Amino acid sequence: MNRIIYLNGEFCSETDAKISIFDRSFLFSDSVYEVTTVLNGKMIDFDNHMKRLDRSMSELKFSKMLDHELIKKFHKDLILKNNLKEGIIYLHVSRGVADRSFNFPPKETDLTVVAFSQEKNLIENKESKNGISIMTLEDKRWKRCDIKTTQLLYPSFAKAEAYEKGFDDAWMLRDGYISEGTSNNAWIIKSGKILTRQADDLILNGITRQSVINCAKILGYNISYKGFTLTDAISADEAFITSATTFVTPVVNINGKKISTGKPGEFTGKLREEYIKNSLKTAI
Numbered sequence: 660m661n662r663i664i665y666l667n668g669e670f671c672s673e674t675d676a677k678i679s680i681f682d683r684s685f686l687f688s689d690s691v692y693e694v695t696t697v698l699n700g701k702m703i704d705f706d707n708h709m710k711r712l713d714r715s716m717s718e719l720k721f722s723k724m725l726d727h728e729l730i731k732k733f734h735k736d737l738i739l740k741n742n743l744k745e746g747i748i749y750l751h752v753s754r755g756v757a758d759r760s761f762n763f764p765p766k767e768t769d770l771t772v773v774a775f776s777q778e779k780n781l782i783e784n785k786e787s788k789n790g791i792s793i794m795t796l797e798d799k800r801w802k803r804c805d806i807k808t809t810q811l812l813y814p815s816f817a818k819a820e821a822y823e824k825g826f827d828d829a830w831m832l833r834d835g836y837i838s839e840g841t842s843n844n845a846w847i848i849k850s851g852k853i854l855t856r857q858a859d860d861l862i863l864n865g866i867t868r869q870s871v872i873n874c875a876k877i878l879g880y881n882i883s884y885k886g887f888t889l890t891d892a893i894s895a896d897e898a899f900i901t902s903a904t905t906f907v908t909p910v911v912n913i914n915g916k917k918i919s920t921g922k923p924g925e926f927t928g929k930l931r932e933e934y935i936k937n938s939l940k941t942a943i
């Protein structure tokens with residue numbers, strides 16, 4: 660594949676793109692990102708991704724902000740130039756290029772902005788049909804998981820650990836409660852109620868999570884944000900994950916124990932359908 664990518668105001672082939680070795684992203688993971696879903700060549704929840712991007716950048720005290728209309732334009736251009744029908748646009752913004760120093764660079768330093776497309780079957784895939792298996796491990800990330808930084812080593816470690824042990828993914832535990840997945844938010848359904856964790860500093864407030872909360876309300880489900888333990892999860896009626904690339908995907912097995920019958924749950928399926936229907940309606 661030779662994609663056309665976006666780098667600092669210009670489009671070029673992915674093989675020609677070059678970034679300085681002094682980029683803060685390379686030296687300090689001093690960068691934030693967003694992943695916007697594309698379905699039928701249109702973007703899902705773009706404005707909410709931009710709001711979260713602004714929040715991540717201001718929490719990290721980036722000295723400049725980016726114009727949403729400009730970002731929208733190069734996202735749309737990438738979709739067209741790469742003939743993307745289903746997949747994602749990945750956007751990465753770093754604090755820029757500066758001599759290596761733990762201190763932040765001068766305020767006038769230009770940000771580095773990169774975006775590229777990636778094709779992926781998001782609607783039809785075996786995970787959404789059959790469900791996925793999860794293992795749990797301790798959440799050892801820093802305590803600002805609400806900021807979408809590219810400092811993703813621990814989640815990457817956790818996912819690799821899960822794969823090595825024969826699971827599809829991992830959920831992380833903090834103080835006995837499930838915080839979230841390596842790259843998704845975690846949910847269970849128990850006695851007709853949907854449970855998830857409150858969105859504070861210890862999880863990423865997923866854009867899909869916020870959309871799914873709306874879908875759950877449309878479908879008349881009650882949601883509790885008090886969180887849940889591993890014991891709650893294993894004895895749940897249904898479990899699922901949400902993210903921009905998995906939408907609503909059933910979890911059928913945790914640490915080798917079946918959730919209910921070990922088949923994807925009925926309400927999970929309805930939520931997924933509602934989420935896809937609403938997303939297609941509001942896509943731009």
Ligand code: PMP
Pocket residue numbers: 694839840841842843844862863864865866867868901902903904
């Ligand atoms: N939590 C974490 C840790 C994530 O990395 C992600 C996806 N990047 C999510 C939750 C889901 O967020 P979204 O729905 O915006 O994709």
